[in-house]
Amino acid sequence: MTTLVSNNFILPAFTGLILHGRPGFESELEAELIYRSTALAGSHEVKKQDEGLLVSSLSMDVPLSERSPLLMEHMQLWWPQWIFARQASACFAYLPALNTQDRITDLVQAIPSFLHVGDIVFESTDSNESKKLSRLFKALEHRLTERLRQQGTLRPLAPFRLHLVFRDGQTAWLGLSPIQASSHWPMGIPRLKMPGAAPSRSTLKLDEALQWLSEEEQIRLLKPGMKVVDLGAAPGGWTWQMIQRGMLVTAVDHGSMEGTLMQSGMVEHVSADGFVYRPRKTVDWLLCDMVEQPRRIAQLLAQWLQNNHARCIIANLKLPMKRRWEEVQLCLDILHKAARTLPTTPVVRARQLYHDREEITVWVLPTRLM
Ligand SMILES: C[S@@+](CC[C@H](N)C(=O)[O-])C[C@H]1O[C@@H](n2cnc3c(N)ncnc32)[C@H](O)[C@@H]1O
Structure with missing residues (x-):
């Protein structure tokens, strides 16, 4: 895997962006992605687009060594500007066939040893089907967090967030974002309780x-x-x-x-x-x-x-x-x-x-x- 350095941090080679928005608004999200890509001397080809999840592959007209730092810089710039994306990360691994007997080993192997992250989020699509994944996330979260802490990947002050984005129990993308330029709520969805005394769901x-x-x-x-x-x-x-x-x-x-x-x-x-x-x-x-x-x-x-x-x-x-x-x-x-x-x-x-x-x-x- 190619490694690139930005502000003293080594970055993996990114293949594109992982964006989360509202189901039914994927084409607006794609239009926005294309609009933003022009500032990046690059173009995105959308690889997956449904249930509010958009995964793109990115080609950039800059030397390979500059691609990942440049994408991270743009993610910082774009974060307050996104309209149809509630969550954004840069993809560095696609795992289409996770071992369902031992997903942790597959996930850990796909995370480069030089990577330091300060937070980890488990994400999926915004659908009923993916709600079933929450049980799996609960089972994985503690064990994976402990493994990554022990091996020094998870460090309190590291400026990146690791995104584990599951399509289903066997398929996942791994993404990275600057902590200041992404949401700590998985998929950008805050868990708000409807207050009993409020007059409307609005x-x-x-x-x-x-x-x-x-x-x-x-x-x-x-x-x-x-x-x-x-x-x-x-x-x-x-x-x-x-x-x-x-x-x-x-x-x-x-x-x-x-x-x-x-x-x-x-x-x-x-x-x-x-x-x-x-x-x-x-x-x-x-x-x-x-x-x-x-x-x-x-x-x-x-x-x-x-x-x-x-x-x-x-x-x-x-x-x-x-x-x-x-x-x-x-x-x-x-x-x-x-x-x-x-x-x-x-x-x-x-x-x-x-x-x-x-x-x-x-x-x-x-x-x-x-
Ligand atoms: C979606 S509801 C608002 C819900 C409200 N924010 C809440 O949390 O309960 C839209 C409201 O806009 C009001 N409305 C629509 N046009 C209006 C206008 N020209 N002037 C004042 N109110 C208007 C409607 O009467 C309706 O109560």
Whole structure:
């Protein structure tokens, strides 16, 4: 196996990328991969693509010794930018016929002895079939972790994450990612419990969107007493998340809000059109979950930004059936243009989260202390 050095770490030769997204959105993920590959002087050929898992083979127009470090560098750059990928790693081994009597030996042999990793995740596809693999993962995890710790592969401060991606009990890909540029949740899926008191399942979408904020952002941007406007708030799942964090919410919707939420004294319900409503003073957060054409929502968010109505935004863009990748690009273009007109350009991010269906989540966040 070819070995390559990057920042004093020896890297294996990578054959392509392993990406996890939402089942049914593989073609959007592929379009995004092709779009990103052009910056890499390379091209990806997709080898496997179903149930939200995409495995590609990569050809790059650079000397072999530069390929792996360059791919790692790009993975760092791409991580905050991925829209349709919740998880990403670079593939260095494909094991199509694992010995079902002793998978550990096969896996250990495929991991180069020079590799140092700080974390290990077991992953599969996002399907019912693959849920059956969780029992196998439980059986393997402890023993494999111990083996890798004993032989010095698993070290607390190593900057890479090892991904063991199983297709079934006999087939696996091994991948590597920079720890800072991948999710510690297997397949990028956070295990969130539906809170019994929340008025709707939508609450999990906002919970997940808030969990994707970095620790620093959570401390800086989520503070008790902050003012929130929630457009399309009824029955109140998103509002509920914010009042749990001690914030005060103006909930805008012609529909009714759940009773106990209103009794909290932290919610004001305004029965109005979310496209017309504007706050009297700048608020800390704008939330928007109205079911509308995505570009209309993007234009509304852009107006709020340009008129300094809100400092931070989380919104859902409901995607059309066709040309979703193009529509997302168009919406992000609207938001980036608005962001660039501000004295301090906020960051604009977008991602299809696990709890998002035919939709994506966008964040617009200030980069400075508020
Ligand atoms: C998906 S639901 C929102 C669910 C909510 N986020 C929750 O967690 O419970 C969409 C809401 O948008 C509201 N809506 C749609 N168009 C609207 C508009 N123009 N102005 C205000 N609300 C609107 C609907 O009445 C509906 O309650």
